[in-house]
Amino acid sequence: MITKCILYCVFCLASFIFLAQTPVQRCKYRFDNYLNFKGSLNNRVEFQKEVIFILDNKGKKIFAFNENEIDVVAKYFINNTFVAQEKFIKFKGTKRFSSTQRDSISKKIVDKRIIAKKDNALPLSGYRIAIDPGHTGTNLTDAQIEQKFLYFVQDSINHPLDTIKLFESVLTFNTAQLAQKMLEEQGAKVLMTRSQSNFNSFNLTYTQWIEKHKKRVLDSLQRKKVHTKAQHNKLMKMSDRDLFWEFFRDFDLNHRAKLMNDFDPHASLIIHYNVDEKNEPWKQTSNRNFTMAFIGGAFTSDNIDKPENMIHFLRLLLTDELNQSEKLASLTVSNFNKNLNIPIASQFDANYLKDNCLFTASPGVFSRNLNLCRLINSPLVYGESLYQDNEKECKELMKMESNYKGIKTNERVLKVAKSYYDAVFKFLKN
Numbered sequence: 013m014i015t016k017c018i019l020y021c022v023f024c025l026a027s028f029i030f031l032a033q034t035p036v037q038r039c040k041y042r043f044d045n046y047l048n049f050k051g052s053l054n055n056r057v058e059f060q061k062e063v064i065f066i067l068d069n070k071g072k073k074i075f076a077f078n079e080n081e082i083d084v085v086a087k088y089f090i091n092n093t094f095v096a097q098e099k100f101i102k103f104k105g106t107k108r109f110s111s112t113q114r115d116s117i118s119k120k121i122v123d124k125r126i127i128a129k130k131d132n133a134l135p136l137s138g139y140r141i142a143i144d145p146g147h148t149g150t151n152l153t154d155a156q157i158e159q160k161f162l163y164f165v166q167d168s169i170n171h172p173l174d175t176i177k178l179f180e181s182v183l184t185f186n187t188a189q190l191a192q193k194m195l196e197e198q199g200a201k202v203l204m205t206r207s208q209s210n211f212n213s214f215n216l217t218y219t220q221w222i223e224k225h226k227k228r229v230l231d232s233l234q235r236k237k238v239h240t241k242a243q244h245n246k247l248m249k250m251s252d253r254d255l256f257w258e259f260f261r262d263f264d265l266n267h268r269a270k271l272m273n274d275f276d277p278h279a280s281l282i283i284h285y286n287v288d289e290k291n292e293p294w295k296q297t298s299n300r301n302f303t304m305a306f307i308g309g310a311f312t313s314d315n316i317d318k319p320e321n322m323i324h325f326l327r328l329l330l331t332d333e334l335n336q337s338e339k340l341a342s343l344t345v346s347n348f349n350k351n352l353n354i355p356i357a358s359q360f361d362a363n364y365l366k367d368n369c370l371f372t373a374s375p376g377v378f379s380r381n382l383n384l385c386r387l388i389n390s391p392l393v394y395g396e397s398l399y400q401d402n403e404k405e406c407k408e409l410m411k412m413e414s415n416y417k418g419i420k421t422n423e424r425v426l427k428v429a430k431s432y433y434d435a436v437f438k439f440l441k442n
C-alpha cells in the first residue's frame with residue numbers, strides 16, 4: 013500500500029512538472045523522448061526560448077511556432093481533417109499570428125471531443141473508440157500473400173497429425189469483437205475498420221478486390237496523376253502478390269486511418285499478435301514470449317522530407333497525442349503482463365526494438381514510425397500482446413471453447429480483449 017502511494021505521488025509529481033512547463037518546453041520533451049530518432053532531426057528543428065523553428069533539408073526556416081501560438085495550432089490539428097491541416101500549415105509558414113488572429117482561429121474551432129454529461133448515463137456514454145483489427149487473410153491463398161499465418165506440424169515424430177494453423181487476422185478480429193462488446197456495454201460508440209475476419213477495410217477479400225476494383229482504382233489514380241502512365245502499367249502487370257506489397261498494403265492502411273479519423277475517436281486500438289523474430293520462417297514453436305506496444309514517433313530526416321509526413325510530424329510535435337498514447341499504451345502493456353503472465357519486452361529482446369524504435373519511460377512502450385501510428389489523429393495503442401508461435405500459446409490460441417456473450421473465443425484471446433478494454437476504460441475515466 014505504501015509503495016502504491018509513493019508510486020502515485022511520483023506519477024502526480026511528474027504530471028505536475030510536465031504541466032508546469034511552457035508550451036515550447038513540452039514540445040521539446042516530445043521531440044527528445046518520442047520523435048527525434050537517434051539525433052536524425054537535430055538539424056531540422058531549432059528550439060529557442062519562445063519559438064520553435066522547423067527547417068528544410070538545406071537549413072532554410074520553413075515553419076515557426078511561437079510560444080503563444082502553440083496551443084491554438086495544436087487545437088486546430090486535433091479537430092480538423094488532414095486536408096484542412098495541410099492548408100492551415102501552408103498558410104502559417106513562418107509568419108506570426110497576431111492576438112486577434114489567434115482569437116479568431118480559436119473561436120472557429122469546434123471541439124469534437126467534448127462530452128455532454130447526462131444523468132444516469134453509462135460510464136463510457138459519449139466516448140468514441142476506433143478499433144483496427146490488423147491484417148485480412150483467413151485462407152491460405154490470401155494469407156500466403158500477406159504472410160501473416162502459422163502452419164506447421166509441432167511434433168512430427170510423436171503427433172504427425174497435430175498441425176498448428178493460425179491466422180493473425182482471425183485472432184485480431186476475434187479480439188476486436190470482444191473489446192467492442194465490452195466497450196459498448198459501458199455506453200461507448202465503437203468503429204471497426206473491417207466487418208469480417210477475412211475482409212480488408214474495403215469490406216471484401218483481397219481476391220475480390222483484385223477481381224472487382226483493381227482496374228477501376230488504378231485507372232482513377234492515373235487520371236488524378238497520383239501515378240504516372242509507366243507506374244500504372246507496371247502495377248497493372250504485377251502478380252497479385254507483388255501488387256499487395258507494392259501498392260495494396262499501404263492503400264488499405266491509409267483507408268483504415270481515414271475511417272478512424274473521420275470518426276473523431278477519443279482513443280484508438282490497433283490490434284496485432286506478434287511472433288518471435290528469431291524463429292523465422294516460423295515452422296516450429298519458440299520457447300520465448302514477450303509483450304509490448306507501439307505509439308507514434310521515431311522520425312528520421314528523410315521521413316519529414318515527404319510533405320505529407322511533415323504535417324503528421326508537426327501534429328505529433330505540437331499536440332499532446334504522444335503523451336496520451338504513452339499513458340494508454342502503458343496501461344495496456346501492464347494489463348497484458350498481469351492478465352496473461354507474459355514478461356514485458358525490453359529494447360534488447362528484439363532487433364526491431366533496438367534498431368527501429370525509441371524506448372519511452374514506460375516499460376514495454378516504444379515509439380515507432382508505423383503507418384497507423386503516424387496517420388491516426390487520436391491517442392492510440394498499437395498492441396502486440398503475445399507471441400503466437402510460443403509453444404504454449406499456439407495450442408491455446410487454436411481453441412474455441414469459450415463463449416463471451418455469444419462470441420466464440422478462447423481464454424487467451426478473451427484475456428487480451430479484457431486487457432485492452434480495462435486500459436481504455438481507465439484511460440478515459442482518468
Ligand SMILES: [Zn+2]
Pocket residue numbers: 146147160180284285
Ligand atoms: Zn500483425
